[in-house]
Amino acid sequence: MYKSSTRSFPVYDSLRQAIIEQALKPGVKLPEDSIGETFGVSRTTVRNALVRLDAEGLVDLQPNRGASVAVPTIEEAYDIFEMRQCLEREVMQRLCKMDTKPIIKSLKAHLAQERKYLDVDTTRSIRLAGEFHILLAELTGSKILANYVNEIVSRCSLILARFAQAHSAKCGLDEHTEIIAAIEAGDAERAVSHMHHHLHGVQDRALLNPDEEGKNDISEILARYVTPST
Amino acid sequence: MYKSSTRSFPVYDSLRQAIIEQALKPGVKLPEDSIGETFGVSRTTVRNALVRLDAEGLVDLQPNRGASVAVPTIEEAYDIFEMRQCLEREVMQRLCKMDTKPIIKSLKAHLAQERKYLDVDTTRSIRLAGEFHILLAELTGSKILANYVNEIVSRCSLILARFAQAHSAKCGLDEHTEIIAAIEAGDAERAVSHMHHHLHGVQDRALLNPDEEGKNDISEILARYVTPST
DNA sequence: TATGCACTGATTGAATACAATTTTTAATTA
DNA sequence: TAATTAAAAATTGTATTCAATCAGTGCATA
DSSP: OOOSOTTHHHHHHHHHHHHHTTSSOTTOEEOHHHHHHHHTOOHHHHHHHHHHHHHTTSEEEETTTEEEEOOOOHHHHHHHHHHHHHHHHHHHHHHHHSOHHHHHHHHHHHHHHHHHHTTTOHHHHHHHHHHHHHHHHHHTTOHHHHHHHHHHHHHHHHHHHHHOSOOOSHHHHHHHHHHHHHHHTTOHHHHHHHHHHHHHHHHHHHTSOOOOOOOOOHHHHHHTTOOOOO | OOOSOTTHHHHHHHHHHHHHTTSSOTTOEEOHHHHHHHHTOOHHHHHHHHHHHHHTTSEEEETTTEEEEOOOOHHHHHHHHHHHHHHHHHHHHHHHHSOHHHHHHHHHHHHHHHHHHTTTOHHHHHHHHHHHHHHHHHHTTOHHHHHHHHHHHHHHHHHHHHHOSOOOSHHHHHHHHHHHHHHHTTOHHHHHHHHHHHHHHHHHHHTSOOOOOOOOOHHHHHHTTOOOOO
16 A cells, blocks of 8 residues: 655554554654654655655644644544444445355454464554454455555554553453354344444443553654664 | 645645546656646655645555556446445434434535536536535534545546546436435435435446546646645 | 667655754843 | 743754666667
8 A cells, every 4th residue: 555665664664553552652742853863764754654644644743843643532532433333334244245254264363363462462462453353354355445444443543542541452352253253154233233342342441541641752662663674 | 634734735735636626637647846846846845745645545656656646447446436335324324313404504505506506617516516425424523534535535536537438417416405305304214325326326427438548738737726825 | 670778868766955933941021 | 930032952844956766769689
């Protein structure tokens, strides 16, 4: 999906990953200078990445004031979660109409991964939990639906970073299992219902504890996300 | 929604408008140089606009090959229309659950505009027809839903530019009227059904005549879209 | 004639440079 | 002390510059 300039992609990707994994928390400033230094590129290049992240809603880019990690309001949070319900309902309905054999196969493979890293590698575990939803969307075969789901899952991570204290992937795993079972049975109604319940649970967990924090040293955090090029 | 750099916005907006109104047809190259000259800005500024348009799917940006107006394939066309059905169904369902009084009021006002310019100003007429759908989405109060609909309506214009010869807004007007009536009655099922039928009609018209063309003088076309500053 | 290869010109990729704006700091005054 | 203002520093906006890549032309060769 991302094609343009070779050099700005790693910046885009690392920032995105860092935001999703909540290493960069909502509100944190993203100065072009320091980011450029971290990645060894010029501001021009960084800016391209920031423009894109802004378009995706992960970054807030204000004229003359630079970029910072987006700080979703509680209203936006509800809005986004409602949209997510709509999109993932569509995913469920489409999947149940398809040939479920190969779909179930890759879903179960993914689930095995989720199970493997549960209680072992939290970061990875959280990432996998999100990627489960992206995989579901991709399996519909619809590029645009997969894109939208991908985008909205990212924004939900941002919301969790802002409002929830820390999210355990534990309970999510059982629910993922149930969703797969419903798809396997070709029972769209049940699949939709399970997904709805699952997402509602995630949303509810986010409504407590306004866990304000922020204030971090960006370059140190980002350094962990730099993908070394040869 | 668009915040970043002051100077690149007009470029973005003009290009977008030109693409939507099919003045810039799918496949047309968009060289940074000539666009910059047209708008009196540097390539840096143009590039920002192009990155954004690429993110929105209206422009295809390839490394070292520059930008061109996106050329949706027939598969993408189906994909996008299906997604649009999903989104606009959601719009209908939400609107019917709301207080329809103020909604109906602004919809009727819009419809009056559509009627006014029908057979008078084709370009404006087409634009208004598209904006009807965007208005519907905005009336749900959901920022993100409105955004998605806005984006997808643009991409549908692109598809029409590629596959349909010319689209009359004529039949659309009656259908818009029916949709409004269904919402006014609070009849979600009927609203969804009308919308589905309406969109299906638009889609069907797009499936005939692979009207290949392209090859235009960009700067001349774009000149009409430059918004004079001061 | 067709194919391959250097060469030229055009276009993009990305860093640097400078102008404009904001933010910070410090000093002044009520 | 608190509020205001002025100057300095930091950061962004945008143009310019140079390097790298691509596209097209013409010539050589099979």
